[in-house]
Amino acid sequence: MNFSVLQFPASNCDQDAVHAVRLLGHSARLIWHKDAALGDTDVVIVPGGFSYGDYLRCGAIARFSPVMQALKQFADNGGLVLGICNGFQVLTEAGLLPGALIRNRDLQFHCENIFLKTATNDSPFTSQIPAGKILRVPIAHGEGCYFADEATLAKLKANNQILWQYCDAGGNLTDIANPNGALQNIAGICNEKRNVAGLMPHPERACEPLLGSDDGKWIFESIFAALKNKTVAQAA
Amino acid sequence: MKAKIIITPKKAVVDPQGITVLKALEHMGHTGIKAVHVGKFLEIELDGTDKEAARTMLNSACHKFLSNPLIEDFRIEIE
Numbered sequence: 370m371n372f373s374v375l376q377f378p379a380s381n382c383d384q385d386a387v388h389a390v391r392l393l394g395h396s397a398r399l400i401w402h403k404d405a406a407l408g409d410t411d412v413v414i415v416p417g418g419f420s421y422g423d424y425l426r427c428g429a430i431a432r433f434s435p436v437m438q439a440l441k442q443f444a445d446n447g448g449l450v451l452g453i454c455n456g457f458q459v460l461t462e463a464g465l466l467p468g469a470l471i472r473n474r475d476l477q478f479h480c481e482n483i484f485l486k487t488a489t490n491d492s493p494f495t496s497q498i499p500a501g502k503i504l505r506v507p508i509a510h511g512e513g514c515y516f517a518d519e520a521t522l523a524k525l526k527a528n529n530q531i532l533w534q535y536c537d538a539g540g541n542l543t544d545i546a547n548p549n550g551a552l553q554n555i556a557g558i559c560n561e562k563r564n565v566a567g568l569m570p571h572p573e574r575a576c577e578p579l580l581g582s583d584d585g586k587w588i589f590e591s592i593f594a595a596l597k598n599k600t601v602a603q604a605a
Numbered sequence: 606m607k608a609k610i611i612i613t614p615k616k617a618v619v620d621p622q623g624i625t626v627l628k629a630l631e632h633m634g635h636t637g638i639k640a641v642h643v644g645k646f647l648e649i650e651l652d653g654t655d656k657e658a659a660r661t662m663l664n665s666a667c668h669k670f671l672s673n674p675l676i677e678d679f680r681i682e683i684e
Contacts, residue, residue, distance in 0.1 A: 425645075425670075425671070426673055429670065429673070433670075462673070468675070469673055469675045469676045471614075471618060471619075471676055472621055472622065473621070474619060474621050475621065476621050476622065476625060514619075516618055516619075516675070516676060517675070518617070518675065550619065550621075
């Protein structure tokens with residue numbers, strides 16, 4: 370399976386994403402933001418970092434990169450897209466995911482391990498996460514507070530689009546376990562078609578025990594499984 | 606011609622910067638301040654003299670790029 374990882378000026382988790390995918394046995398390559406085509410691609414990862422210096426708003430300028438047109442088309446055709454951290458911000462700014470990410474409520478940049486509860490297994494990004502499994506993965510962001518207006522939030526809930534929420538070690542969605550003030554402890558969501566997802570935490574930094582946790586691999590395993598099913602379905 | 610664009614967080618969006626600045630002002634002993642909203646200010650230099658055309662152009666730019674209408678309000682002043 371071929372993963373394409375987009376690379377904007379000041380992306381800084383692009384290599385981590387490539388490393389994680391290769392470590393888990395699949396192929397990954399970098400796609401420069403000025404490229405107008407994605408090539409042979411099964412999944413696109415929009416990585417973390419500070420694209421365009423976070424100027425104006427996080428992700429606001431990256432969405433005008435030529436590669437974003439190709440990404441939109443890929444997503445419109447049902448391709449799987451995962452935005453991590455700054456990638457999540459880029460996807461919201463590009464209108465591929467609803468809502469916005471705003472400044473953390475305590476104005477601090479948070480760089481720490483957090484716990485994540487999977488709100489639904491019904492997505493290509495969560496299907497393989499064991500039931501009840503609380504994921505321990507790192508976050509590193511200053512503007513990760515998820516915000517959406519009431520109507521959008523109601524729609525997210527009604528369509529089961531909330532994928533991950535910040536929780537404590539016991540899986541409780543407490544305010545203290547919420548590192549940035551995100552509405553409803555939201556850490557990650559998907560679009561209505563369920564083929565585009567974004568999350569503030571970094572699963573790609575938690576795919577091997579050496580890094581303190583390999584819980585992030587469950588998100589990648591879910592993507593692999595979704596692609597495998599798709600391939601089987603196409604062959605049948 | 607010069608345009609000034611003032612972008613502020615929407616009232617429904619929590620503005621931790623504004624709250625922090627308000628608390629600091631109160632700590633200094635200033636009273637009677639109801640709220641502080643921290644936003645952005647852009648000064649844009651323009652060719653020509655057609656204010657209405659400039660306003661139309663900037664209005665579109667604010668909607669699509671310079672502000673995020675989900676979380677921010679903007680106002681344009683042209684002089």
